[in-house]
Amino acid sequence: MKKPAPRLGATDFSRRTVLQGAAATALSAPFVNRAWASTVELNMLGWYGTAEPDMVGEFEEANNVKFVPKYYAGGDNMLAALAQNPPGTFDIIHTDAEYAKLLVANDLAMQLDPADYPMDELLHDDFKKFPGHWGEDGNLYSLISRFGHLGVSYNTDAMTAEEASTYEAFWMPKLEGKVGHFDWHLPSLGQISLLEGNASPFDIDDDAWAAVQERTMSLKPQVGGYFDFGGTFAGLKNGEMLAMCGIGDWVTGILERDGAPVSSVVPKEGGIQWTESYSIVATSEKKDMALKYLAYTMSPEGQVKTAQMLGYPGHCVTASGREMLQKVDMAEAKRSGQIEGHANEPIALIDEGRISYRDIPVQQDLEDWNDFWSEYKSA
Numbered sequence: 001m002k003k004p005a006p007r008l009g010a011t012d013f014s015r016r017t018v019l020q021g022a023a024a025t026a027l028s029a030p031f032v033n034r035a036w037a038s039t040v041e042l043n044m045l046g047w048y049g050t051a052e053p054d055m056v057g058e059f060e061e062a063n064n065v066k067f068v069p070k071y072y073a074g075g076d077n078m079l080a081a082l083a084q085n086p087p088g089t090f091d092i093i094h095t096d097a098e099y100a101k102l103l104v105a106n107d108l109a110m111q112l113d114p115a116d117y118p119m120d121e122l123l124h125d126d127f128k129k130f131p132g133h134w135g136e137d138g139n140l141y142s143l144i145s146r147f148g149h150l151g152v153s154y155n156t157d158a159m160t161a162e163e164a165s166t167y168e169a170f171w172m173p174k175l176e177g178k179v180g181h182f183d184w185h186l187p188s189l190g191q192i193s194l195l196e197g198n199a200s201p202f203d204i205d206d207d208a209w210a211a212v213q214e215r216t217m218s219l220k221p222q223v224g225g226y227f228d229f230g231g232t233f234a235g236l237k238n239g240e241m242l243a244m245c246g247i248g249d250w251v252t253g254i255l256e257r258d259g260a261p262v263s264s265v266v267p268k269e270g271g272i273q274w275t276e277s278y279s280i281v282a283t284s285e286k287k288d289m290a291l292k293y294l295a296y297t298m299s300p301e302g303q304v305k306t307a308q309m310l311g312y313p314g315h316c317v318t319a320s321g322r323e324m325l326q327k328v329d330m331a332e333a334k335r336s337g338q339i340e341g342h343a344n345e346p347i348a349l350i351d352e353g354r355i356s357y358r359d360i361p362v363q364q365d366l367e368d369w370n371d372f373w374s375e376y377k378s379a
Contacts, residue, residue, distance in 0.1 A: 016240070040289050043068045045081055045275070046094030047310015048229055058305075059296050065289060073229040074184035075099035075360075076370060082108075091284040092293065097275040098186070099357045100142040101132025109279040110287060111142040117143060117298050121318040123347050132355065133277055142277040145297050146306040146314030149273055149346060149355060150187055150248040151266040158242040166267045167195040170245055176222055180241035183226040185373035186358055187246030187272065192216050194269045194356065201272065203362035213372055217379060219245075226377055236262050249336065250274070253313040266344070270354050276314065300324040307333060315346050 044051045044067055051069035052058075060066060070080045071083075075096050082090075093103060103109045122128050122144070133142040152164040158178075163169050170179050181188050186202075193201035193212050204212065227235050232251055235241035237260050244251070248271070252262040278297060280290045296302045303321020306314050308329060315338055316322040326333045337344035349355050362365050 010308075038064070040065045040286060041068050041285060042066070042092060042289060042293065043070070043090045044092045044094060045070050045072065045078065045090045046092075047071065047073065047311070049309050050094045052309075052311060054292075054310045055305050057141050058302045059293060059302075063289065065293075073355060075186070076184070076366075088281075088283045088285070090281050091290050093279045093281060094145070094276060095142075095290055096358065097130055097132050097142070097144070097277055100277050100279055101360075103130065103134050103279050104141045104312050108282055109282070110282045111135075112140045112143060112179040112280070112291075112294070114140045116291070116295060118318055118320065121320055122294065123317055123319060123322065124320075124350055124355075126350070127317055130275065130277075131359070142279040143294050143298070144275060144317050146277045147346070148248055148314050149248065149271040149349065150191065150246065150250075150251045150358075151264050151271040153236065153240040153244040153247045153252050153262065153264040154241060155236065156261045161263070161265055163254055164243070164263075164265050164267065167191055167245075167269055169241060169267075170219055170222060171186050171251070171367075175243055177224045178240075179219065179222040180224055180232065180235045180244045181226045182232050182246040182251075183228055183377075184245065184246065185369050186360070189216065189369060189373070190272045190356070190358060191245060192219075194272070197269075199356075202359040206362055209364055209368075216372075216376055219378070220379055236260065248274075250312040250314065253336065256309075266349060266354055270356060271349065273350070273355050274358055283376050304328060307336070307338065 046069060048071040049055065052068040057065045060291050070081060072081050075098065078095055078099055079102070095103065119128055130144050133139050133140060133144060152167060154164045154169070158174070159169065163172065165216050176319055189212060190201045192215050193204060196208065196211050196215055198204050198208055203229055224241055225235065232244060232247060233255065236251065237242060237255050252264045255262045278294050279286055280294065285292060297306070298318060298370045300320040301324070303316040303318050304325050306324050307321070313332070313336060315327055315336065322338050325338060332344070333339050337346055339345065361369050
């Protein structure tokens with residue numbers, strides 16, 4: 001039996017009345033000059049890079065807005081930031097889909113109107129009703145914005161693409177002490193679950209969970225470190241780590257752009273999709289401007305920015321966004337496979353059944369996976 005989504009405890013607020021009639025503006029609206037008005041501050045809780053000038057600068061200038069970000073890495077850290085700050089601290093939360101469902105379940109997210117967004121342009125039917133973004137009442141509360149795939153990330157001077165085509169590569173003798181982990185349990189344990197043959201890597205029974213733990217522990221002699229956001233980039237860039245578990249092109253794409261000998265592949269056991277979304281906090285007093293920004297992120301211009309984001313790249317979720325990316329930055333479209341018919345085209349990988357959507361554990365508590373991760377790191 002599937003467990004209900006866990007509650008957030010200290011951050012469990014009651015939903016405030018949703019603004020009636022609040023609709024996202026037309027795509028041209030973000031470029032209206034509002035210099036006469038006082039500057040609006042939008043407080044965003046998000047992954048690093050989502051509120052940097054390359055992403056929000058154009059919107060800020062056109063709308064007399066200033067984004068004030070608080071950055072985190074990993075969904076558990078997002079929950080901690082919510083718990084440590086009083087209600088009303090944040091206006092927009094940029095988060096992973098599996099954690100967006102916790103915001104929705106705990107009445108933290110404002111209801112959105114799907115008619116305000118180009119839902120018919122989303123590149124995959126799954127994106128139109130993405131799990132966790134819709135409440136049990138059938139309403140939309142979190143808006144998909146970008147995605148990417150996790151697999152085997154490796155140093156191309158040390159490994160071949162063929163060697164990296166299986167998660168078994170992490171146990172190669174030549175990688176002893178040179179395998180790193182992005183320090184968040186869901187990506188790495190999800191990959192090990194795929195290696196163990198679980199078609200739904202986050203929906204496994206206790207026997208399968210025990211097998212995942214055993215296989216993960218067997219990797220310990222290979223591991224050279226557990227890294228935060230910056231450390232993950234540095235470990236691959238300086239060659240300290242020759243392979244990384246739990247990441248993908250969202251890291252190696254930046255390094256590859258800079259000429260580092262790194263790459264990522266979706267191995268034969270399958271890859272895991274990270275999916276990011278925006279939620280407007282129900283207690284925000286700046287809902288109108290937050291709605292305007294969400295509309296901007298779904299415009300072709302906003303989608304191109306998400307693909308080119310300096311913090312870490314992601315894939316467009318709309319057809320018009322991908323079309324504009326191909327017009328203005330074909331090099332990035334080709335590098336990331338965002339061209340129909342490309343060998344690594346991300347939507348084709350989903351259709352081929354090679355991608356599982358990252359999720360929180362279904363048959364275990366989230367704390368069970370987190371506790372094991374701590375045990376694994378200290379073993």
